[in-house]
Amino acid sequence: MYGAIEAGGTKFVCAAGYGPGDIPEDCRAVIPTTSPAATLAAVVGFFERITRRYGSLAGIGLAAFGPVDLDTRSPTWGRMLPTPKPGWSDVSLVAPLERFACPITIDTDVSAAALAEARMGAGAGLGSLAYVTVGTGIGGGVFVADRTLKGLLHPEMGHIRVKRDPRDADFAGVCPFHGDCLEGLASGPAVLARWNMRADCLPETHPAREVIGDYLGQLAATVALVVSCERIVFGGGVVSGGRLLPYIRQAASRWLGGYLPIEARAGGFERYITAPGLGDSAGTVGAMLLAMQPALS
Amino acid sequence: MYGAIEAGGTKFVCAAGYGPGDIPEDCRAVIPTTSPAATLAAVVGFFERITRRYGSLAGIGLAAFGPVDLDTRSPTWGRMLPTPKPGWSDVSLVAPLERFACPITIDTDVSAAALAEARMGAGAGLGSLAYVTVGTGIGGGVFVADRTLKGLLHPEMGHIRVKRDPRDADFAGVCPFHGDCLEGLASGPAVLARWNMRADCLPETHPAREVIGDYLGQLAATVALVVSCERIVFGGGVVSGGRLLPYIRQAASRWLGGYLPIEARAGGFERYITAPGLGDSAGTVGAMLLAMQPALS
Numbered sequence: 001m002y003g004a005i006e007a008g009g010t011k012f013v014c015a016a017g018y019g020p021g022d023i024p025e026d027c028r029a030v031i032p033t034t035s036p037a038a039t040l041a042a043v044v045g046f047f048e049r050i051t052r053r054y055g056s057l058a059g060i061g062l063a064a065f066g067p068v069d070l071d072t073r074s075p076t077w078g079r080m081l082p083t084p085k086p087g088w089s090d091v092s093l094v095a096p097l098e099r100f101a102c103p104i105t106i107d108t109d110v111s112a113a114a115l116a117e118a119r120m121g122a123g124a125g126l127g128s129l130a131y132v133t134v135g136t137g138i139g140g141g142v143f144v145a146d147r148t149l150k151g152l153l154h155p156e157m158g159h160i161r162v163k164r165d166p167r168d169a170d171f172a173g174v175c176p177f178h179g180d181c182l183e184g185l186a187s188g189p190a191v192l193a194r195w196n197m198r199a200d201c202l203p204e205t206h207p208a209r210e211v212i213g214d215y216l217g218q219l220a221a222t223v224a225l226v227v228s229c230e231r232i233v234f235g236g237g238v239v240s241g242g243r244l245l246p247y248i249r250q251a252a253s254r255w256l257g258g259y260l261p262i263e264a265r266a267g268g269f270e271r272y273i274t275a276p277g278l279g280d281s282a283g284t285v286g287a288m289l290l291a292m293q294p295a296l297s
Numbered sequence: 298m299y300g301a302i303e304a305g306g307t308k309f310v311c312a313a314g315y316g317p318g319d320i321p322e323d324c325r326a327v328i329p330t331t332s333p334a335a336t337l338a339a340v341v342g343f344f345e346r347i348t349r350r351y352g353s354l355a356g357i358g359l360a361a362f363g364p365v366d367l368d369t370r371s372p373t374w375g376r377m378l379p380t381p382k383p384g385w386s387d388v389s390l391v392a393p394l395e396r397f398a399c400p401i402t403i404d405t406d407v408s409a410a411a412l413a414e415a416r417m418g419a420g421a422g423l424g425s426l427a428y429v430t431v432g433t434g435i436g437g438g439v440f441v442a443d444r445t446l447k448g449l450l451h452p453e454m455g456h457i458r459v460k461r462d463p464r465d466a467d468f469a470g471v472c473p474f475h476g477d478c479l480e481g482l483a484s485g486p487a488v489l490a491r492w493n494m495r496a497d498c499l500p501e502t503h504p505a506r507e508v509i510g511d512y513l514g515q516l517a518a519t520v521a522l523v524v525s526c527e528r529i530v531f532g533g534g535v536v537s538g539g540r541l542l543p544y545i546r547q548a549a550s551r552w553l554g555g556y557l558p559i560e561a562r563a564g565g566f567e568r569y570i571t572a573p574g575l576g577d578s579a580g581t582v583g584a585m586l587l588a589m590q591p592a593l594s
Contacts, residue, residue: 081558128448142524145444151425151525152562159556160519161460177554222457226523227439228448257474259456261378265449 003047003060003100004287006109007093009033009085009136012043013284016050016057019292020120020285026053036091044096057102061290063112063283064093066139070106070150078106081153084176105290109133111141111148111155112286113276117233118143119289121277128229131282132157133236134216138183142227149227158183162218165211168194186215188238199238212238213247220252220273224260231266235276242275249273300344300357300397301584303406304390306330306382306433309340310581313347313354316589317417317582323350333388341393354399358587360409360580361390363436367403367447375403378450381473402587406430408438408445408452409583410573414530415440416586418574425526428579429454430533431513435480439524446524455480459515462508465491483512485535496535509535510544517549517570521557528563532573539572546570 078094138158173184375391435455470481
C-alpha cells in the first residue's frame with residue numbers, strides 16, 4: 001500500500017491505497033494546517049493507523065506547498081525554505097515520516113498535479129503539460145520527458161511580471177516581494193483588494209474578468225514560449241471552474257499573435273488551455289503517483 | 298567518425314571528428330546560407346569528401362535555426378516550419394543527409410548550445426542550464442534532466458513580452474509578429490532601429506545599455522521563475538562578449554526582488570548569469586554531442 005500526502009497551506013489531504021483509483025474508504029483524512037508540530041503529528045497518526053490495519057507502506061509521496069528543498073543531494077532536502085507562512089520556515093516535512101521506513105518522494109503540489117494531469121487527466125497521452133493553479137497564490141509545475149521540471153529550486157511562475165492593463169494601471173498589487181507581479185495582480189487576495197469582490201463572484205460582464213484573464217493569458221503565452229509544453233491546465237478558485245478560461249485563451253492567443261503552431265499541433269486554444277481533468281484531486285493523485293514511481297519527481 | 302552541422306541563417310558550419318575535441322584539420326567547412334538547394338548540396342559535398350577519406354559516419358548531429366519540426370513521430374520531422382527566411386519554409390534539412398545511412402539527430406541551434414554549455418562549457422557539472430543568444434533574433438534553449446526541452450515545438454523565448462522602460466516608451470519594436478516583444482526591442486536589428494547604432498558599438502555610458510540590459514534581465518528572471526534552471530548563459534553579438542552582462546544581472550536581480558535563492562544556491566548573479574564557456578563553438582560542439590548520443594535531443 002502507498003501513502004499520499006497533499007500538503008497545502010490550509011489543509012493536508014492524506015490517503016493510502018494500492019493506486020490512485022484504489023483507495024479504501026477508511027484510508028482518507030483531511031487535516032487542517034495549523035502549527036507544524038500539530039499538523040505533522042496528525043499526519044503521522046493517520047499513517048500509523050493505516051499501517052496497523054494494512055501493514056507497512058511501500059512508499060510515500062508528498063506533494064507540498066513551496067518553497068521547499070527538492071534536491072535529494074542537499075542536507076536540507078524535504079525542508080521548507082523561508083516562507084511567509086508563520087512557523088513553517090525551515091520545517092522538515094520528511095523527517096517525521098522516516099519512521100515508516102519506506103522511500104519518500106517529495107515534489108511541489110503543482111508539479112505533482114502536472115504529473116497527475118499528464119498521466120491520467122487533461123493531458124493523458126501527451127508528453128508535456130504545464131499545470132497552473134490560481135488561488136491564494138499562483139503556482140505552476142511542468143511535466144516533460146517523464147518527470148517534473150526542477151533545478152535551482154522548482155518553478156515559481158506565479159511571480160513573473162506582466163504588462164499592465166490600462167484599466168488597472170493604478171493598482172499597486174499585493175505581492176509582498178514584487179507588488180505587481182502576476183500573483184500580486186491576479187491571485188485571489190489581489191482580486192479582492194483590487195475589485196472588492198471574490199473572483200468567483202464576479203458578474204459575467206464585469207471588466208475584471210477581462211483584466212485577470214489578460215494577465216493569466218500572458219502567463220500561458222510565456223509558458224508556451226519558454227517551455228514549449230503541449231497543453232496548459234488552469235485550476236484553482238480564481239479560475240472558477242473554468243469561467244475565466246475563455247478570457248485566458250483569448251488573451252494568450254492575442255499575446256502570441258499567431259507565432260506558435262497552436263492550431264496545427266494542439267488543436268486550437270480551446271484544447272491547448274483547459275480545465276483540470278482530475279478536478280481538485282490532481283494533487284493527491286500526483287502524490288500517489290510519486291509514491292509509486294519515485295523516479296518521476 | 299561523427300558529423301556535426303550547425304545550420305544557421307547566415308552560414309552552415311560543418312565538422313567531422315571522433316568527438317568535440319578531436320576534429321582533424323581537414324574536417325571543417327563553413328558554407329554560406331544561400332538557397333536551400335545550393336546550401337544543402339554543399340553540405341552533402343563536404344560529408345561525401347569526408348566519408349571518401351575517413352569511411353562512413355556513425356551519426357550526424359544537426360543544430361538548426363528554427364522553427365523546425367523536432368517531433369520524431371511527425372511526418373514532417375526535420376522540416377523547417379514557416380519562416381520569414383525566403384525559400385526555407387517547409388524545406389527538409391534531413392532528407393539530403395539520408396544517403397549517409399546513419400542516425401540523424403536534430404535539435405535547434407540554441408538547444409544544442411545549451412547541451413554543449415551544460416556538458417563542457419559554462420555549466421559543466423550542473424544538471425540544468427538555459428542558453429540565450431541575442432543577435433539577429435533572440436533564441437534560447439534549455440538543458441534539463443539530461444536532455445533539451447521540447448514539446449509542442451521548441452522554446453521560442455525571444456518572443457516573450459517585457460515591461461517597457463519609460464525611456465523607450467515610443468519605440469514600436471521591429472518584430473513582424475509582435476512589434477514590441479523582447480526580440481522586437483532587444484535584438485540586433487531592434488537596437489539599430491531604436492538607437493541608430495550597432496549594439497557592440499554603444500559607448501560605455503550610453504543609456505541603451507541599461508534599457509537593453511533591463512529587457513534581457515526580464516527574460517533571465519522569467520526563465521529562472523518558469524524553468525528553475527541552475528545557470529543562464531547569454532551569448533550573441535548584442536551581448537558583445539559580455540559587456541552587457543552586468544546590466545542583465547542587475548536587472549534580473551531587481552526584477553526577482555530576492556525571491557529565488559540565487560545567492561544561496563547559485564553563488565550569486567555573477568555566477569548565475571554568465572558568458573558562454575565555449576564561445577562561438579557551442580552550436581557545433583552541441584551538434585557533435587547530438588551525433589554521439591542521439592538520446593540527448
